[in-house]
Every structure is written in C-alpha cells, then in structure tokens.
Amino acid sequence: MELPIRSRNRKPTGRQPYHALSAAFVRNVAQAGRYCDGNGLYLDVQPSGTRSWVQRLVIRGRRRELGLGGFPLVPLKDARAQALANRRLARAGGDPLAEKRRIKSMPTFAAAAEAVCAQMRPGWRNPKHGKDWLSSMARFAFPRLGRLPVSEVTTADVVKALRKVWHERPATARRVRQRISTVMEWAMAMDYRNDNPCDRIGPILGPQQDLVQHMRALPHREVASAIETVRASGAVSVVKLAFEFLVLTAARSGEVRGALWAEIDTEEHVWTVPATRTKAKREHRVPLCRRAEQILDAARTLGGGNPLVFPSGRGKQLADMAVSGLLKDLEIGAVPHGFRSSFRDWAAEETNHPREVVEAALAHVVQNKVEAAYARSDLFERRRRLMDDWSAYVGGGAGAPADDRPS
Template sequence: MADAISRNEGTEPKKRPEKALSAAFVRTVSKQGKYTDGHGLFLKVDASGAKRWVQRIMIRGKRSEIGLGAASLVSLADAREQALENRKLARSGGDPLQIKRTAKALLTFEEAARKVHKIHEPNWRNKKHAAQFLATLETYTFPRMGKLKVSEVTTADVLAVLQPIWLEKPETAKRVRQRIGTVMKWAVANGWRQDNPAEAISQALPKQKQPVKHRKSLPYGEVSGCLEVVRASRAYDATKLALEFVVLTACRSGEARLADWSEIDLENAEWTIPAQRMKANKEHRVPLSGRALEVLEAARALGDGTGLVFPSVTGKALSDMTLSKLVKELGYAVDVHGFRTSFKTWCQERTTTPREVSEAALAHTIQNKAEAAYARSDLFEKRRALMERWAGYVSSQDSSVTRIATLGAGVR
C-alpha cells in the first residue's frame, strides 16, 4: 500500500484520504518510515521493526507531537479515535498534551491515601486513630485498587473491596468506605476526577442489620454504694480517685484519665477539656462540685511531676481497661461509660432538669443544625447546680452497700 506522502505523476500532490491505512497494513508493514493516516496521525516504524503511533497537531498555535502508544498495544481504530478526540480538544482551545502529562503524573490510590493521611496528621485525635486509617486501607483496599490511578477507580472497584466484608465485618466495612471516600474527595478537590465512587454504591450494598448494643450501666440508686465499695477496696489510689471523678463529672473515661493539671482551675472550680480530647472536637467546660474538688485535692498528693491528674504507677496515663477491671472485679458487671447513663437516667427520673441542661452536662452535640445555630450558651451555671446535686446524691454515706468487695490483692 502506498504511503500518505506519495504523489501523482504530475506535480500536484495527491489528496490524502482521511483513513489511508488499514489494519492489515499496520500488522504487516516492516519497512522503516512514517505512514500517514488522518487527523495528523501516523505510524512510525523504526529500523528495528518497532511500530508506534504518533500524532502531529497544532496546540494553541504551536506544532506538537503526541505519542499514542505502541501499535502492538493500541489498535488502528483506537489510535484514530484518540487522534480525533485530541484534534477536537485542540480546536476548542484545550491542550491534549498537557492532559496526557497530568494523567501520567497522577497518583495511584495508595499514593493518594498516604498523602491524605499525611495531610490530616495534625488533626488526628491520637496515634491510634492515625494508624487505623492506613491499617484498614492496607488490609482491605490496597491489594485490590492500590495501584490504580485515582482517576481510574470505579464503583466496581469499591464494591469489590467492600462486598466481602460488608455483612461479615459491618463496622470495619463502614470505616473502609468512609476512608476511601476521604481519599476520593481529595482527588475531586484537586480536579483529578468528578465523582466520589464511594458515595455512589449505596443501592448496590445490602442493608446491614445490627442490634444496638448499649453500654451496660448501673441503676442510679446503686451508684453511691458502688463508690463506697471502690473507696474501701485495696485498689491503687489514683485508680479509685479517677473512677469517682468520672462519676462525679459524668465525663467519658478518656477525658478524665488524660486530664492534666493545666486544665484544672481550682479557684473557680472549673475543668476545661481541650477540643482534641473531646468526641465533638469542641472545648468543653465542666463545673466541679465540692466533692469533685476533694477528689482533686487527694489526687494532688499523688502528683509525680508529669502533669497528669491521675497518673498510673508507671507515671503514664491510666488505661481504660484499668478502670473497667476495677468495677468488674469488685462485682459490678457494668461499663465505666455506663455511669453517664446512670447520671442521665437520674436527671430524667429524680429531677426537673431541662433536657438541654443534662445534654450539655454530657457534652452531647445538638443534632438539629437550626437549633444548634441559636444555642450559643453552654448553660454553665445551671450545670454547676445540677452537678452539685448529683455529687450530693452519689456521695451520700446513708446508702447501703449492695455488694461486698472480694478483691484480695490491690487492683491496678
């Protein structure tokens, strides 16, 4: 077959057909040269016999060449289609060469995930959460789609990752989906794709049915007796004080265990928990009752210079397991977090406290956005009165001890 630069016998050049080449010619040609097709596309054959597609095109007034791949991998039809798309884009003012360079420089999903992890590093609540972000992706996601460019990830890829664990490991699957979505949103923000495939698969996944598991709590009428048993036990003093402080302030275990003296204002009877330690990531002020201040005075005598209000015997923060082990070994099959439920139920059944006050005491976030926009007060003084009443109730020495501590050695 004659190539596209051949001429008629006269002096006038032969008009080039739009599709001068054939699939058979591309497959069999071996002579070194350039063989023109249409839209600037030509097949370049090297002396070694290697063949590749190249397109010569005007991009914003400048003549350029774009490689379209080896002929052994890219068919004539595919090369023509790409050449036509490139030409249309260039005629409209676009730059197909720049798009190709950008695509080549795109990160893989794994690279993007590690980049996102690094970007969010200053905001991680703790090292454990930071490690979990990558650990779940390394286990479930990278093997399937880690090497794909972020622009190439499809809903099918995300489904392939989630379906095997969606019902078997529902909580893990939800976290994996959320973390994939975080990476995809970052890719969208960078202009590398237009959609988030992690959000487009809801209808393709079966509904997860999970029973709601509430933390085991102690009836509020037994809290006073529990604290008496705790005080009488041979447990480590800081452990006993920390547990009572959790009950008196209705705070979460981690908020008390990691409490630092720099957060405590004894003069004004206030404890300010920094945002990074709060579930809602918002600073929270806690009014300290008279009994809570007594607990802190006792804790001050245990100070080891680390700044922790309730240091362990090793000088580190007490673990959540330490407090949990204390109440369980004393005969109370409840969760430490459940004392918050005891407090809330007491508020509902034994007081006329408005719901918003008890919810503020528990540092719960107002879910209604419109209501939250107008709720500017933290109801601190009303909470102070409430916490004083709660402290009086659970610190009463008149309550009978309903369980007997059988602990031999000291609980740590």
C-alpha cells in the first residue's frame, strides 16, 4: 500500500495535497507518523495504533494546531468538513480555537434557565414567582430540554415538550412557552444561537380550546342590558360603580380596582394609569366620558377620603372576585376582561374608528411600524371621541359638550 505524504521529519516542498487520504487507508494504516490530507488536516498515527485528527492553521498571524477528535469516532468525511470550516473561519479573521472553547462552555438549557431566573429575580415583586418560574420549567420543560445545549434546542424539541400539556392545561402551557422563549432570547443575546425556536410552534401545536371560554365576553349588543342589570341589583354600590367604570373605560380589572384619586384629573377629564400598574409597563391616559365622571362623583361620596377610587368595605383594594363574582351572581355570561373584547368588537363592527385608535384605547403594544408611529402621539383626542361614542352606545349618555372639553 502506497503511503500518502508524511509530514514528520520532512519539510514542506510546495503545495499541499488535497484529499490525499482514502477511507481505507485511514482505517488500515499502522505505521506511526502524520499523514497529510489537505487543508492543513493530518491523520496522526501513534506507535500504539491510536489515530486522531490534527489541523495546522494560521490564526490571526500565529501558527496554531487544533485537535479535531479521534478516529473512528470522527470519520474522514467529518474531519474534512471541520477542517474546511476552520480554514474558512480563519481566513475571514475568526478564531476556530475560540469557537471551540465557546462550544465547550455552552450551557445546557437547564443551566441557561437558572441563569435567566437569577437575573430576573430581583425585579419580581413576589419572591414566590421565582420558585414558580423554575418549578414549572423543571416539570414541563427540563425533562425534554434540560440536558440539551441551549444552542441545540429546536422547534421540534419545544413542540415535544409542550404537546401534551398544550391542550390539557392551556394556561400553564402558555406560561411555560413564554418562559422557554425568554431563555431562548437570553441565549440569542449571549450569542449562543441566532433564532428563537418558540416563534414557530403556534401553527404546529394548534389553537387552544380554553381561550374563548376563559375570557367569556358578551356580544356588544348585550352590554347595555348588562349595565342596567347591575345598576338595578342589590349589590354593594362601590362594586357596581367599579364595574360600570370598567366597561366605560375599557380598562383592565386590576387597573380599575387599584385606581387612585391622585391619578384622576377632573379638569382635563383624564385618568392616567402609571406605568407601574399597566400590563405593558407604559403610562396609559384614559379619556373620561361624562358618565365616567358621574361615577367618580358617586364614588368620591362613598369613599370617605380613601386614596382608592373604589375601596372595599375594609378600605382596601377590591378583590378580583368582587366584580367577577357580581357578574356570576347576576348570571351575566362574561368575565370583567371580556368587556374589552365587547368594546373591540363594537368598534370594528359598528364604527369607522381606525384600528390603531381602538388598540391605543385598549393600551395594546403595537407591532406594526406604522401603528407604532401613531402610538407615539397616543391619539388621545381621537380616543376621547371613541370613548364618548362607546358610552352613548352602552347607555352612558353622550360625551360632554365640546366647550366643556379641554382644547
């Protein structure tokens, strides 16, 4: 058998060979030495018969030697592919050795998740959230993803981790998906990967069946009747006022229940919800229609100087069940959040108000660049007209006359 060029004890005499070795030679060679294949790739054969791959490269002006693994674990084909990739990276100014160290230090998904949790923990108001965050990942994500290098997690892996729980426990699945996505975003920021596999799982897993049921909403044509039912009920007055204020402002339940008099400007007819109390963590200005201000007048009389607009009987913030329980007791087939959907459907079906104005009224974070440009102005006066129209539609009366509004 003719031996390929051996580099040991020989000086280079010109251009190196290209693909000089054959698979049969690599498999059978017994004589110790280094055998050149091309692209700086050598088969190193020890007297013991052990064979391994070595590559010589000039990396940023310095001659270096890289180990590419042993044969037969790394076959000739794979060694050539890695050698070519290293050579291209070095010619482009990169450092294959640094890349090798980076891959070697690549954290597993579980380690990455723990790092993300540790970074976010100081910003969580409730210390229990960190425990819940990790326990949900340990239960639903780690069995499938935990031991994988964070760079190797694929869309298929995420789908397999979530498939069973996706329909059995939809709310939990959504939280876990968001947490997996957060880990992937962290990995991208750390240059461990270039994409987020969670971005593509929706069409694969399909729609969840509880979304509509969980946020039950009334057809917009039935909202006025619901308000009349609540007004006529024997429920606690402050709860009835909070409910109607929630409907008229299309605000979230927590924002209404936590509203403070310091946030209300009766001269400018505006309620400013601070960023600390909004879902989007952005200040949200809510225009107040005439009926909303009448509700505030009534609430002020009941409040007795409490800083909360709608305090409970004990002077604390109303519980979430106060409003939702009222609707359940009166057999109104909706949850508080569902009235935001009723408002949105009414605006789309019955009005000519632009979509971006409606989304701004709901304090939604817009994704479209054109809508984002609109959002920078917050469309306040256009939202005021929208909310006045909504108030008139649900029986709260028309907005205040133009001369009563700020210019």
